[in-house]
Amino acid sequence: IQLTQSPSSLSASVGDRVTITCRASQGISSYLAWYQQKPGKAPKLLIYAASTLQSGVPLRFSGSGSGTDFTLTISSLQPEDFATYYCQHLHSYPITFGPGTKVDI
Amino acid sequence: EVQLVESGGGLVQPGGSLRLSCVASGFTFSSYWMTWVRQAPGKGLEWVANINLDGSEKNYVDSVKGRFTISRDNAKNSLYLEMNSLRAEDTAVYYCATHCVIVVCGNRYFDPWGQGTLVTVSS
Numbered sequence: 075i076q077l078t079q080s081p082s083s084l085s086a087s088v089g090d091r092v093t094i095t096c097r098a099s100q101g102i103s104s105y106l107a108w109y110q111q112k113p114g115k116a117p118k119l120l121i122y123a124a125s126t127l128q129s130g131v132p133l134r135f136s137g138s139g140s141g142t143d144f145t146l147t148i149s150s151l152q153p154e155d156f157a158t159y160y161c162q163h164l165h166s167y168p169i170t171f172g173p174g175t176k177v178d179i
Numbered sequence: 180e181v182q183l184v185e186s187g188g189g190l191v192q193p194g195g196s197l198r199l200s201c202v203a204s205g206f207t208f209s210s211y212w213m214t215w216v217r218q219a220p221g222k223g224l225e226w227v228a229n230i231n232l233d234g235s236e237k238n239y240v241d242s243v244k245g246r247f248t249i250s251r252d253n254a255k256n257s258l259y260l261e262m263n264s265l266r267a268e269d270t271a272v273y274y275c276a277t278h279c280v281i282v283v284c285g286n287r288y289f290d291p292w293g294q295g296t297l298v299t300v301s302s
Binding site for chain 2: 105107109111115116117118119122123126128160162164167168169170171172173174
């Protein structure tokens with residue numbers, strides 16, 4: 075199962091609403107997670123099961139979708155949100171990640 | 180505090196071998212599937228392998244099948260990745276992570292992650 079993300083990068087300002095799209099090459103139900111990664115750091119889980127917010131993650135992050143089309147939305151971008159975001163499917167093996175979306179200023 | 184600490188990375192020649200370790204603390208290691216994920220320099224994330232609770236089930240990405248072996252020692256709260264016949268394209272930061280599965284966590288995801296260990300394959 076291949077995952078594509080769009081856009082591959084975006085420039086935004088603090089306070090902007092940001093939406094990242096992830097599309098699967100075949101249906102994956104809701105077995106999709108989103109991760110945030112900052113340079114030199116390990117990925118951090120934001121959302122699992124397509125729309126469930128991981129404990130401790132700010133409420134400005136939200137996820138939606140099922141089947142093949144998914145979105146990650148940041149309702150009001152904060153300075154600490156500038157990072158690369160990856161989607162991941164866990165429907166079947168091999169587990170794969172999307173190519174990433176870099177969010178910068 | 181839940182923590183995963185990887186070690187064992189370094190510089191190795193093509194065709195060589197390396198063994199990575201990941202020591203877990205702050206949670207019941209034997210109750211969770213575990214996984215390895217790698218990231219080549221400047222590239223995205225690639226799942227490598229995972230292992231179930233007692234080591235009886237292992238899964239690998241095609242590119243490492245027959246060369247890498249994942250294992251665990253629940254008595255030592257440790258996860259391992261034995262890497263043989265290493266190639267330049269195996270150069271990456273290798274992360275271990277807890278792999279939540281439905282029967283254990285009620286859902287599927289990787290969390291938490293270790294800080295990673297760098298493997299460089301070069302002559």
